[in-house]
Amino acid sequence: MHYELVCQTTPGLEAFAKTDVEQTLSKKATIKNGFVRVKTNDLLDIARLNYASRVVERVDLLLAEYSFSHFDELIARAASADFSPFFKKTKTFAVSCERAGTHEFKSHDVNAEMGGVVMDNLKKTKGWKPKVDLTYPDLNVSAIITNNTCMVGLNTSGESLNKRGYKVYHAPNPLRPSLANALLTYNGWNPDKHLLVDPHCGDGTLIIEAALLAFAMPPGAERKEKFSFLNWDVLSKQEVRQTYQEYDALANTSRNVRVQGMDTFVKNVDGSNKNARLAGVARQVNFSRYNLDWLDDKYGKQEVNTFIVFPPVLHSNKEAVVKFYKELFYQAEYLVKRRMTILTNQHDMVRDLAEEFKFKIQSRHELGYGTPSYAIINLKHA
Template sequence: MQYSLIATMASGLESVTTKELKKMGYDTQTENGRVRFTGDLTDIARTNTWLRSADRIKIVVGEFKATTFDELFEKVKALPWDQYLPLDARFPVEGKSVRSKLHSTPDVQAITKKAIVEKISQVYHRRGRLPETGAAYPLEVSIVKDEVMLTLDTTGPSLFKRGYRVNKGDAPLKENFAAALVLLTNWHPDRPFYDPVTGSGTIPIEAALIGRNIAPGIHRHFTFEGWDWYDTQILDTVQEEARAAIINDRELQILGGDIDQNMIDVAKVNAQEAGVLHDISFKQLAVKDFKTDLHDGVIVANPPYGKRLSDVDSVRKLYRQMGDVYRPLTDWSKYILTSDLHFQGEYGEKATKRRKLYNGALRVDLFQYWGKRSH
């Protein structure tokens, strides 16, 4: 059976996920915060296992317009819920409503839930309450400008939870956001890669996973494994194929530096968990002390943003140091993520390109400086 599917991601990363899906052979349609594609049960397992930049994979159960609660109830009830939910299904309903007549999210959730309960009760000839003692089938009802979309989440805990981060620093980047930053660069595994403010090591680890072609969800479990209509053999096969696709004999030149030795120790533990510690040189190194005779490298940095006024001076000093050290590296490309709009002035050079992203709710810019290839 073919399902209508969506991959969701952080705002600003839609094109990254689209590119990933296209590379996997899917026809896509890109919308705000999501990319649509179609697929069967194997595709659900493949995309959950392989997508690096997405948050989750959802099945679209139905879409329609609704401007009254009666209309919402009847149209939800008309959907083929019995194809998805067994009698004992636990089906929590999350809701959101944006710029719509039905703006009360609690009411939207309650009415959606009631309609599904009524449908299931009719189909299974059940009186009284549904048991809800079985596997979880997490549902969402989303209304945007009166257009309703009902989805079933196949993923469970977000795809950024790769399972390797044993320990994290103060403000770690989510793993899928870090992967997206690497995918936004012109880095190839035969080129040097450097993260000067590596913290818990997430960016170099994601680069190493890409360099080795290790699927980010290779060790993960997903919500769909508990569903009575899902053959768990499918995921076993997909993850087995992913293990066979790992490139073991490739030399990677990946460096993670941080001024704090404690963070270097944390990063090493995480890289060990991810199985890529031998691919990354982690070392205690201040930004200003970086020297290299390597060429055509890529720098990806997520420096501190300086939320408090007392931090701003030290952060801007760091940006000036980055400029002093990186500007002479003309054949290196640099990608620096910050919410500080004064960054270019402190760095001392105008970016080739700026890209607006959202790290959680925080608007950040990716300042891109493209290097000139040395050969």
């Protein structure tokens, strides 16, 4: 049978996610309306993407796709989706609608009416109606509406794949793992050649994801028993376990990789170390308490090949954030040899500081979220 998987990520990371999907599955993917899509005849690709992809944040199995002109048509055409292969009588479900565009209806209207379609569908095909559980459903039916187009499917992931199993400590305004991997890719970091330093590591996400990437360790390892697709009546646990093992066999933690994270706050350093232990990379990474203005005591001139940072967000303490950015560029002018990469929405500040400290903006990649919107910016010495 032929299937299509629909993958979501942070707006602006679609090209990174496409590459991620293609590398994970060795299959051609496409981007359409902000989603990465891949066709397959192997449902185990669902396990592969949830377990091993790094930029993808959710994977849906597409069951129906259609256009509509009004609410009644939206609901009626959902009956074309065949849910019967995936439901067991004992399993509960809920419908979750996501909308982009202007509509005369609300998402909760879609959830309620489409839930009725699912029950009628299964009553007709299997002779029974499944129970609804809006809090902890076993199966998550998705209705993704973009303007006048609807995709009906099954959320195979459950919670966002950004909720890594290793993350028991969360710093304020944490970096998403999907963004961390995009930063590493955009920077062009080479684990065999480049010392990587994150001078504002927070809960350690960037450094831990860098280690997982360098060692080819699947980021879904700590969640492998919790993906939503495991509740389906389709894939056997043995098949899924063997699929996981294919990726586990590729891991190589003996690789000599230099990745170091610093933070001003002891609780962030302690939390990063705890996360790293749960991720299985504690021996291969280094976290330490260091003020940004001390870094030129720790490293020599142009000793740092790769500087990647997600600076503090500009909220109430504007003066402290401006001071951080200025010190960041001051330190980078002395320390950075190859490239500095920043995830920021302070575009004017970065432009002005780059000029002041003799950096040149090599490239920038705009993202579709935040106010002002964020961008990934690569800088090198002018």
